Amino acid sequence: MELLQSADLYRRAADRIPGGVHSNTRARAPHPIYFERADGAFLYDADGNRYLDFVLGNGAIILGHGHPKVQAAVQAVLSQGLTTGSETRLGVEAAERLLQQVPTAEMVRFANSGTEAVMHALELARSATGRTRVAKAEGAYHGWDSAMYVSAWPDLAKAGSADAPAPVLTHQGADAEISRRTLVLPFNDVAATRRLIEEHAQELAAVVVEPVMMDIGYIEATREYIDELRALTSRYGIVFIFDELLTGFRVAPGGAQEYYGVTPDLSTFGKAIANGYPVAAVAGRREFMEQARPGGPCAWVGTFNAHAVSMAAMCATLQTFEGGGVWRTLQERMSYLEERFAQRAAERGVQVTLRGRGGNFHWYFTDADVRDYRSAATSSAERYRKFAENAAARGIWLAAGTLSHHSLTIQHEEDHLDAFVGCL
Ligand SMILES: Cc1ncc(COP(=O)(O)O)c(C=O)c1O
CATH class of the missing domain: 3.90.1150.10 (Aspartate Aminotransferase, domain 1)
Known part of the structure; x- marks a missing residue:
């Protein structure tokens, strides 16, 4: 070649x-x-x-x-000349379609990448709970936010014990102070995860989980593990976030939440929802999403949010999923x-x-x-x-x-x- x-x-x-x-x-x-x-x-x-x-x-x-259907939708919107910086009919339609696909969610807002969507979900959680620390599973990748880019593919020589993993900084560009405060959970270990969450419950704003860990291949959480995370987060007022960037509409037509029959408080989506056009979403319970309303406690703005091209691609993609x-x-x-x-x-x-x-x-x-x-x-x-x-x-x-x-x-x-x- x-x-x-x-x-x-x-x-x-x-x-x-x-x-x-x-x-x-x-x-x-x-x-x-x-x-x-x-x-x-x-x-x-x-x-x-x-x-x-x-x-x-x-x-x-x-x-x-x-x-062809996605390309045609994109061509059509390009001919209208409107690209970004304003709200559009397509932005409303895309929100309606995404909420149809994820019936457990009450509201949605769009961002541009998975990293951004996860970051916004964490901010909504901090805003709603008044707490700052967050938890994630060892080995999981949730993008580049300093609180999340911790113990993603960690060097096991630095990772501590299996039942109480140490937060391993993934790169020097992260804010080490923030990264070190992330609680790292042992995926699929119910007893150890329960102990760690209970120990830190009063400090935790959110627990984030990729219900099927795809950034290290394909590892399903056991149902018991997901049920336990749901029960613990509800008991201690912690926001439960599903990162569905990859599981979204692959694990089941309604994502991992449909597959497990569990309703998270917030979820993030992206990637396949627009067949390759840049868009991501945070969806979930009204009380958390409303933190971001204009004049509300949690800021959320972005020049390219709900970009017309991505909205057109997303509407066309989600339409093909019908049935x-x-x-x-x-x-x-x-x-x-x-x-x-x-x-x-x-x-x-x-x-x-x-x-x-x-x-x-x-x-x-x-x-x-x-x-x-x-x-x-x-x-x-x-x-x-x-x-x-x-x-x-x-x-x-x-x-x-x-x-x-x-x-x-x-x-x-x-x-x-x-x-x-x-x-x-
Ligand atoms: C589960 C998961 N979350 C978040 C991200 C970050 O998404 P992005 O690359 O769009 O920032 C990825 C990307 O690979 C991902 O797989």
Whole structure:
């Protein structure tokens, strides 16, 4: 595969853009690949090479790249000339559609990225409770807010004991004072989590959980764990936040809250809700959302909030979800992939398990029972690297990290999935 154009673009970029990339996860050795177009399940780079895409904008593409209904909605709004800075009919329609999709939520407001949405949800929680500290699970990624970018993929040598994990700072740019105050919870350990939350209950504004931890692959919370978090947060007046940036409309048509049958106080959504256009949302109970009303106790403004292009993309995307057909297709493809992958692993005698739902998935090269970050971290980086090499040789686009999540769209056909399985 020739990469002359990418190599040339990297030469130009390296001097002007840190690492030649606008997001560090896009870095590759010996240089990033620079893409030019995408269509359905495929990406095309600047040299014209075609890649079967399983990264899909970090899970943001659910209907396939350039889905005609979404593209048409975007074209239509572009022709009206109104882009941002004002409220629009589409902003109201998008809110109505999102609340239909998430019937447990009473109100919603839009932001531009998952990081922002989580940050706003925490601010609403602090404003409503008058408390400042927050809790999150070890290994979970919730974006770049200093209170959240703690113990995301931590070095286990620094992470303390499994039942009382130490907050590990993930980078030096965070406000260390804020990061250190975050309470880190051991995912899926009910007794230890109960003890930690009870010890700090009076200081906690919010407990944030990604109910299926997808930023370390695919790890479902047990029902008991989610029920316990709901019970504890209700008992101690702590705001319970579901981060549904990835679980949103993949784990179930109404997200993880539908899958678990639990109503959080607030939830954050993004990524697949607009098939790759930049928008995120905070949705939930009126009493918390109303903290952000104009003149209310919690400020929330933004130039690009409810941007017309993203609103159009979101309305069109959510419209395609009606009737549940998109989700059923994704789940059918998921089952096919799981079956074929398990068959191939058995044939080749490889210790590996692929798990997923609604088109988000991961495969762990370990015999451990993967139920949290520490057990996920036993997955063989070497085995993953070999799998990724096989994939690259076949023109299959995967994420670089051993625990990265991958996705499907409704445009991934069985032969695409067979090609993926063939990398094992
Ligand atoms: C669960 C979760 N929360 C938050 C974020 C942050 O979202 P964004 O990259 O849009 O800032 C991500 C992004 O990967 C995510 O997966």
